[in-house]
Amino acid sequence: METILHKAATRGHFDHGWLQTYHTFSFANYYDPARVNFGALRVLNDDVVAPGTGFGMHPHRDMEIVTVPLHGTLEHEDSMGHASAIRPGEIQVMTAGTGIHHSEYAEKGDTPAELLQIWVIPDRRNLSPRYENAAVAGLVRRGEICTVVSPYPGDGHGLWIHQQAWFSLAEMDRDTRTVYTMKSGDSYGVYAFLIEGEANIAGTDLSHRDGLGISGTDSFEIYAVGDARILLIEVPEVE
CATH class of the missing domain: 2.60.120.10 (Jelly Rolls)
Incomplete structure (x- = not known):
């Protein structure tokens, strides 16, 4: 990773x-x-x-x-x-x-x-x-990673875009954990942006408005050090 x-x-x-x-x-x-x-x-x-x-x-x-x-x-x-x-x-x-x-x-x-x-x-x-x-x-459930934008119209995950990319939100309580699993084997990686709070993502400590690019893995752990709101953007590589 x-x-x-x-x-x-x-x-x-x-x-x-x-x-x-x-x-x-x-x-x-x-x-x-x-x-x-x-x-x-x-x-x-x-x-x-x-x-x-x-x-x-x-x-x-x-x-x-x-x-x-x-x-x-x-x-x-x-x-x-x-x-x-x-x-x-x-x-x-x-x-x-x-x-x-x-x-x-x-x-x-x-x-x-x-x-x-x-x-x-x-x-x-x-x-x-x-x-x-x-x-x-209504798609965001506390403690879960919830997709709000995907590549597919009408799949129940909110809005869609013309790219093999997924936007997800995670709203987490202090001292809770979850795992992000890549949605596509062809993804370049996930960019995690900490909107609010404190979290350890893929072994890196993040605070308010920090960003972390994660690649070369199929999954990674998210641990909420404090109450946290996290945006996760999974994207492919581009030439």
Whole structure:
């Protein structure tokens, strides 16, 4: 088994006033040749957007974009005519494909929007653009590893993307254990991101917003040192 640890403090960080953003992998003005991707996982941004502000209409292409809201409300509009608000307990998936424009704003008021925006390289280019959001809170059972995004439409695991990739959430109580088993023998590995709490994953201690890439194994143990919320992203290799 091989692991690569990305401590939270080593991420790229930019303070734009209205936006506090942390980049696990190279993005925009942050570039580290050793941190360009983990298999098909290309971007993992941890954003806090001030109320009433956000990202104006901007383009994307040939990428699967998964947004996980953590706090507050994020308002979405896109060039396909969708207008919706996503909140904690929901996930948004967007296939940029041949091209899509969208905007994202934190709802006006006193509460910033905190979110993870994750890009996965798709299994092919020039797909038809697609947008979907859905509540996934009902799929998450405390103490278990629960899939919320998979490669397969309609399999009962929430949303889907155009890639042999799985997104899972684990909400664990202090001093409990579980095992993650790879869903595909062809997977490059799993990227574990500690949203909250403390945990030991595959023998490595992680705390708030640390990330760990795990490869070369069929399974690994997760031990919750304290109450923990963990995002696990299993991805294939890309050329």
